[in-house]
Amino acid sequence: MSNIYIGYHFTIEPKELGSEILIAELGEMAFESFTETETGISAFVQKDLWDEMILENIQILKSEEFTIDYHFEEIEQVNWNEEWEKNFEPIDVDGKCHVRAPFHPKTDAEFDIIIEPKMSFGTGHHETTHMMIKHLLEIDVDGLKTLDMGCGTAILAILAEMKGAQPIDAIDIDNWCYLNSIENAERNNCKHITVYEGEASLLKDKKYNLIIANINRNILLNDMQAYVDCLNPKGILLLSGFYNEDIPFIDASCTEKGLTYIKKFEKNNWVSLKYVN
Numbered sequence: 001m002s003n004i005y006i007g008y009h010f011t012i013e014p015k016e017l018g019s020e021i022l023i024a025e026l027g028e029m030a031f032e033s034f035t036e037t038e039t040g041i042s043a044f045v046q047k048d049l050w051d052e053m054i055l056e057n058i059q060i061l062k063s064e065e066f067t068i069d070y071h072f073e074e075i076e077q078v079n080w081n082e083e084w085e086k087n088f089e090p091i092d093v094d095g096k097c098h099v100r101a102p103f104h105p106k107t108d109a110e111f112d113i114i115i116e117p118k119m120s121f122g123t124g125h126h127e128t129t130h131m132m133i134k135h136l137l138e139i140d141v142d143g144l145k146t147l148d149m150g151c152g153t154a155i156l157a158i159l160a161e162m163k164g165a166q167p168i169d170a171i172d173i174d175n176w177c178y179l180n181s182i183e184n185a186e187r188n189n190c191k192h193i194t195v196y197e198g199e200a201s202l203l204k205d206k207k208y209n210l211i212i213a214n215i216n217r218n219i220l221l222n223d224m225q226a227y228v229d230c231l232n233p234k235g236i237l238l239l240s241g242f243y244n245e246d247i248p249f250i251d252a253s254c255t256e257k258g259l260t261y262i263k264k265f266e267k268n269n270w271v272s273l274k275y276v277n
Contacts (some may be wrong), residue, residue: 004047007075008055012040013067020269021060022068024243027216029054032174040068047074091126093133099155102187111137111162115153115184128214128240131265131272132156135238139210141165147208149227150215150241154181154195157212158188165210166192173199200226210236214272217242221253228257231277240272247271 008031012018019041023034030049035042045054055061061068090100098109106112136156142164148157151170160168170181170193178197185193196202200223209232213220220239231237237259239250244266250273251261259275266272 005044005075006047006050006072008043008045008070008072009037010040010043010068010070015040016268018060018066018068020243021066022058025058025060028218029058044075091130091133093130093137096137097133097159099129099133111159113155113158113162114187115155116180116187127267127270128272129155131267131270132212132214132238132240133159134265135263135272135274136160136163136212139236141210144209144236145207145232146210147171147203147206147212147230149200149211149213149223150219151181151195152177152214154184154193156214157181157193158185158190160210160212161190161192162188168193169206169208170195171198171202173197199223203227203230206230207232208235210238212238214238214240217246217249221249224253224257228254228259228277233277235277237275237277238272239275240270242271244269244271247273 010022012022019036023041026034026043029045031043031045033044060066090098090104092098092109096109097111097113098107099113099115102114102116133156136159141160144165146157146160146165146168148154148160148168148170151157151172154170157168157170172178172181175197178195181195185195203226207230211227211231213227220241227237237254242250254275255261259277261273261275263274264271
């Protein structure tokens with residue numbers, strides 16, 4: 001994997017709605033991480049996966065409802081920690097769970113998770129992480145065999161272990177996410193998390209009581225059958241990484257495979273759904 005990324009810096013007006021749409025569209029391409037800026041977003045793609053026409057099919061750039069300007073540059077891997085530290089803010093969920101960086105002060109939250117995300121952090125997923133944490137805080141996961149699919153920084157796997165889930169598999173296709181998840185599991189003294197680098201093909205012949213999948217709509221739809229196949233009877237499936245308007249597609253896929261809808265969280269048009277087998 002290349003250590004060189006191409007960073008696109010977008011100025012967007014109106015910012016909030018435009019940023020959400022743009023992140024969703026870029027996420028369908030090879031862009032893998034986003035940071036919010038005062039005037040819009042920055043988006044990052046591996047140079048090996050980049051070409052000059054990468055924005056050709058991004059529809060919002062052609063919309064008259066938004067004014068979007070951008071420039072791009074090459075970014076060496078060593079610059080990422082600095083980028084992240086400038087943009088990362090701790091996540092506080094209901095005063096019960098605090099996700100912070102090593103340089104943030106400790107709080108008295110019941111679950112205190114220390115994360116150094118590096119490449120795998122994306123501000124576009126603040127809302128989804130927040131909602132998945134809310135789901136986990138509500139569920140008795142003690143002793144549940146758990147899968148954190150598309151684990152990113154392993155935040156959700158770490159919280160699951162803190163709440164008593166074990167054993168836990170954490171899987172991500174991205175090498176930096178894989179390495180970072182190992183680092184974060186060790187940083188939080190986790191003993192029951194095993195991290196794998198790969199995709200849904202790793203799930204063959206596996207069985208879980210709880211599956212957490214915070215990815216994006218297309219990957220979820222593509223891999224839904226694999227999740228259902230390895231979900232034990234009465235098992236729980238938590239999904240996020242998509243928007244309100246994506247719910248009909250996600251729900252149709254889940255229900256036709258025999259899952260039962262239980263609950264939804266929504267935050268800034270991002271949603272998270274809970275199903276049981």
